[in-house]
Amino acid sequence: MADSGSGDIAVIGNTDLTTSESENNIKNTMVEKGTNLLKRMEIGVAEAEKRTGKNAVNMQETYTVYLVETRAVDASSEGTTPVPDSLWRRYSEFELLKNYLLVTYPFLVVPPLPEKRAEFVWHKLSADNMDPDFVERRRxxxxxxxxxxxxxxxxxxxxxxxxxxxEENGWKESVFETGFQAKADSRLKALNATFRVKNADKRFxxxxxxxxxxxxxxxxxxxxxxRAADRLYGVYKVHGNYGRVFSEWSAIEKEMGDGLQSAGHHMDAYAASVDDILEExxxxxxxxxxxxxxxxxLRAVCRKHELTQFELEMAAQDLISKKQQQEELATGTVRTFSLKGMTSKLFGQETPEQRETKLKMLETQIEEGEELVKERNRECEEFxxxxxxxxxxxxEQKDHDLREALISYAIMQISMCKKGIQVWNNAKECFSKM
Structure with missing residues (x-):
């Protein structure tokens, strides 16, 4: 990581993130290093390619690979355009990378991957994950x-x-060597467990x-x-019928024929334009x-915070229980119904030696419990x-991106309407010349 002064933040992956730095230092680092790698490297997915091969169970399958290209920014700024380094990656490798990031950085909102199969599409667009248009959008x-x-x-x-x-080869092995998979499995089990946090953070x-x-x-x-795209597609394509009818009509007219034929061409172009519009x-x-x-x-971060808080509360509850046992053993009184109390009544009290041994064991367990509570509390605060x-x-990123996307979408709709008006203005001129 590039140096940012005395408040540098270590990076986890093969190392641990130093989350004990102050919040201001973290904020400053995010501003200063937000485009750190992009300042050093150009990154792109240049193309997609369909391949056929055998999978893990030795069965033939067809799959898509994507060409990841990188180029050092310094080399480009020297006035030359060097050939970029490139390697092929399958979608499953992108998934492995994302899962690794999710487990390694549970406190971060990790960027999502594009959908594996098309959803929420208008009916004329293929939902086949091998369809060239879909593969291009996924690229x-x-x-x-x-x-x-x-x-x-x-x-x-x-x-x-x-x-x-x-790194073309050995990348997967380096991922699994981090041991993230075991952590992912244990976290998954914990997140699926039915637990309830007593002191939930309202913000999360x-x-x-x-x-x-x-x-x-x-x-x-x-x-x-x-749904709107489906209806729009139908409306545009129906305009193709105007073109056909005008063309047929022009064949039986002399003075009006040229105007009708020209208007028909405008209608045909209008009907055909919907494919590009809906692709956009x-x-x-x-x-x-x-x-x-x-x-x-975003919700994953909140769930992981719940788990962190739950682990803290369980450690604190266990410590309280151990201290209560110590007090009961030291005073010889049992405050609540317990198996220990029933055993004492049935088989007699423990000898002083037995009680002393248990007290020493409890002292050790309480010391360990206090350290665990401190550690869990520190982990929760840092998280x-x-x-x-x-x-x-x-x-901030979301507000900016969605605002820009919605404005661009509105501009596109306005442009589409203007083109429709222009088509009818052209048709009007054709009719006027008849």
Missing amino acids: VGLENFLLRVASHAVLSNDKIFYSFLT ADMKQYGDELQSVISQLLRVRA EEHYADQLKEYLFYADA VKSAWVDIERFK
Whole structure:
């Protein structure tokens, strides 16, 4: 990581992130290093290619690979254009990278991947994940994913991410050597467990609810757009019938024939233009879909905070229980019904030696428990501090991106309407000359 002065932040991956730095230092680092990797390297997904081969169970399969290209910015600035370094990656490798980042950086809103199979599409667009148009849109989405990660203050400096971009062979092995998979499995089990946090942080609870509502709203918006696109497609294509009828009509007219024929050509062009219009619309739909999936990433951070808080509360509860046992053993009184109390009544009291041994054992366990509570408390505080800084960064990014996308979509709709008006103005001129 580039030096930023005395308040530098270490990077986890093969090392540990020093989350004990002050919040201001973290914020400053995000500003200063936000485009660190992109300042050193140009990153792109240049093309996609369909291949056929055997999978893990020795069965033939067809799959798509994507060409990841990188080029040192310094080399480009010297007046030459060097050949970029390139390597092929499958979608599953992008998934492995994202899963590694999710586990390694539980306190960050990790950028999502583009969809694996098309959803919320208008009916004339293929939902086949091998369809060339869909593969091209996914190529753009994968490039956007890499640029999102490369522009993130912390993620961009991860060694595994860098090896994903630059090392053709051995990359997967280096991922699994980090042991992230075992951590992912244990976290998954913990997140699926039915636990309830007693002292939930309201900010994270509200943010989790916001993630739910954001996903719901964007889903509804995408469904509305898909339905509107279906109807728009039908309206445009019906205009092709005007072209056919005008052409047939022009064949039986002398004075009016040329005007009708010209008007028919304008109608045909109008009907054909809808394919390009709706393809452009899909670009804006994909931008919305990115934040549909970002909502999952946001909620994941909130769920991981719940788990961190739950582990703290369990450690504190266990410590309280151990201290109570110590007090009962020292005074010889049992405050609550317990198996120990029943055993004492049935088989007599413990000898002083036995009680002394247990007291020493409890003292050791209490010391360990106090250290564990301190550690869990520190982990929880650091998680909250780091996560909230990144959530604030994400909110700024989201507001900017969605505002720009919606404005661009509105401009596109205005342009489309103007083209429609122009077609009818042209048709009017044709009719006027008849």
